[in-house]
Amino acid sequence: MRTHPIIQVQQVSQRFNTRSGEFLALDNVSFDIHAGETLSLIGHSGCGKSTLLNLIAGLTRPTSGGLLCNNREIDGPGPERGVVFQNHSLLPWLTTYDNVALAVRQVFRGEMSKAEMHEWIMHNLDLVQMSHAWNKRPHEISGGMKQRVGIARALAMKPAVLLMDEPFGALDALTRAHLQDAVMEIQQRLRTTIVLITHDVDEAVLLSDRVMMMTNGPAATVGEIMDVALERPRSRVALAEDAQYQRYRQQVLQFLYEKQPKAA
Numbered sequence: 001m002r003t004h005p006i007i008q009v010q011q012v013s014q015r016f017n018t019r020s021g022e023f024l025a026l027d028n029v030s031f032d033i034h035a036g037e038t039l040s041l042i043g044h045s046g047c048g049k050s051t052l053l054n055l056i057a058g059l060t061r062p063t064s065g066g067l068l069c070n071n072r073e074i075d076g077p078g079p080e081r082g083v084v085f086q087n088h089s090l091l092p093w094l095t096t097y098d099n100v101a102l103a104v105r106q107v108f109r110g111e112m113s114k115a116e117m118h119e120w121i122m123h124n125l126d127l128v129q130m131s132h133a134w135n136k137r138p139h140e141i142s143g144g145m146k147q148r149v150g151i152a153r154a155l156a157m158k159p160a161v162l163l164m165d166e167p168f169g170a171l172d173a174l175t176r177a178h179l180q181d182a183v184m185e186i187q188q189r190l191r192t193t194i195v196l197i198t199h200d201v202d203e204a205v206l207l208s209d210r211v212m213m214m215t216n217g218p219a220a221t222v223g224e225i226m227d228v229a230l231e232r233p234r235s236r237v238a239l240a241e242d243a244q245y246q247r248y249r250q251q252v253l254q255f256l257y258e259k260q261p262k263a264a
């Protein structure tokens with residue numbers, strides 16, 4: 001898939017001031033994200049994946065270089081870039097419905113009627129199969145369910161780009177698989193652009209149109225970008241036996257453990 005770039009990361013470097021002096025986390029990172037694609041960022045711990053995602057989210061600004069979303073400079077967070085973190089970040093005193101409603105009101109106040117908002121909130125809870133738990137508070141539902149609501153909340157803002165920082169990292173393997181399938185299905189239905197940080201090679205290959213492998217820090221940058229030309233919809237069971245899937249997997253493993261081994 002090659003469409004226009006929705007996000008452009010141009011010669012981005014990020015330095016941090018630390019007690020022991022300046023630390024160059026990202027060095028001259030450039031790449032495009034195409035509309036409608038799922039792009040995974042993979043690399044060893046500390047290579048700068050979250051730093052890069054925070055820059056795309058507009059939560060931080062780069063030391064040098066620039067980032068564009070739909071050809072406009074990213075100079076802060078915006079509803080066209082929804083973020084899902086590893087730990088759901090739902091407000092604990094609000095029901096799942098009200099957690100989503102808060103985001104919807106923020107973006108669509110004055111644009112949707114109350115009835116339309118209600119319908120839209122329920123529609124998004126439905127997308128992640130959580131409408132039955134609309135009146136539960138976060139402590140009353142499982143980790144996987146909280147993560148689903150976090151995804152519904154992000155989707156409800158109709159973001160052009162969904163930025164996901166290890167969204168399935170804290171879940172058990174089965175819940176993770178269910179949620180990965182749900183995200184793939186939603187992505188296919190809505191054609192949302194997804195940027196996904198992961199440590200999981202299988203997750204990266206299964207979900208992505210491209211996998212961006214990052215070199216180790218300090219001064220981390222783009223190592224390789226691999227196209228994943230597997231047909232959709234994808235089935236994890238069928239792909240487990242697929243030779244091409246195994247080759248993609250192998251290419252990422254080689255990058256991580258032979259080309260960029262992490263010092264012990």
Ligand SMILES: Nc1ncnc2c1ncn2[C@@H]1O[C@H](COP(=O)(O)OP(=O)(O)OP(=O)(O)O)[C@@H](O)[C@H]1O
Nearest residue numbers: 016017018025044045046047048049050051052217
């Ligand atoms: N605010 C900050 N101040 C100083 N150093 C920072 C700051 N944020 C990140 N770093 C450093 O920048 C580097 C990249 O961090 P980052 O969290 O982006 O890595 P990551 O690839 O997301 O790691 P992980 O996979 O473990 O989540 C690390 O060495 C980290 O210590």
